[in-house]
Amino acid sequence: MDGVIFQLKWQLLRKKPILRIIILLCLLFTSQLTNAKTLLLLSSNVVYYQETAQSLQIRASTLGIPNNNFQTLTVEQFKQRKTLPDQYDLIVAIGSAAATTALEDENKIPLLNIFIPKNAYDAISSSNAIATQDPAAIRKVSAIYLDQPLKRLLTLASLLKPEAKKIGTIFGPISQSAQPEIEKLAKTGGMELKYDFLTKEDNPVSTLKPVVTESELFIAIPDHAILNKAIARWILYLSFQHKIPVIGFSNAYTNAGAIASVYSSPEDIGKQAAEAIVGWLKNGDGAIWSPIYPRYFTLSTNPAVARSLGISLPSDKELYVKFKQKEAMANDK
DSSP, rough: OOOHHHHHHHHHHHHHHHHHHHHHHHHHHHHHHHHHEEEEESSSOOHHHHHHHHHHHHHHTTOOGHHHHHEEEEEEHHHHSSOOOOOSSSSEEEEEHHHHHHHHOOOOOOOOEEOOHHHHHHHHTTTTTSSSGGGGOOEEEEEEEESSOHHHHHHHHHHHHHOOOOOEEEOOOOOGGGGGHHHHHHHHOEEEEEEEOOTTTTTHHHHHHHHHHHHHHEOOOOOOOHHHHHHHHHHHHHHTOOOOOOOSSHHHHHHOOOSSSEEEHHHHHHHHHHOOOOOOOHHHHHGGGGOOOOOOOOEEEEEHHHHHOOEEEOOOOHHHHHHHHHHHHHOOO
């Protein structure tokens, strides 16, 4: 019996160095995580930028980064500072103006841009020398886009009106580059894409009307903000007139008359950003440095519009579950 006890004690003593190493590694990772300093740079003080920052901090705190490790500045406040403190491990630019300001600033601090449309990020990053000939001078820069992958718009369309075979849309100066992709996605889903191109100089009604009348469902694709506002009311007016449901890209679109919209809210973007940041700081996950579309998204519906069009609309919760299932099935193929 004494021999057995001695063997157990010896085995425990042998394991102690390993346990010490494990504990030390855990403390090292925890220290790195809790000591990391992040600057949240807001394009302005508007509510949706503030909500994005708050969501990021709330999610990060649940994952081990305390709130006091974040400092929040607006672009205006940032520009008033003559120098940027070296203690920051990361800058998170929230919005296009913040992204431009952060990229123009001469520092090598890694930069994550969020709440920014893909086209805006592409334009900003291409006009700034992110990578130089000197490997040591390369700055880590990435983004979580604000806009949705095009396939999400078609997934939502197929769930709300599965019998629709003709999908309409209008492309602006920026979104026209998406035409081949969405046409291919529509074809894969057994649908025909009806479309046209529109600029600020064109008559929106004369361009939109033929597309709307030839479609069974219309998908609004974001473009320039000015163009978005200019044609949104005509899209909704003509579609209502011809009993054509519209899929939008914001909650405002849904409230204005779209049957439904898919978009990423400030809470969605902030949550994803926090998880990416913690993954990088805690686990060294380099995935954060590959620009991506948002993982989290929100669906909003307009039951009154659905009733007027004779479309049976599930609850937002049911629709979300069905959407996730359909998206997962598509991704598995």
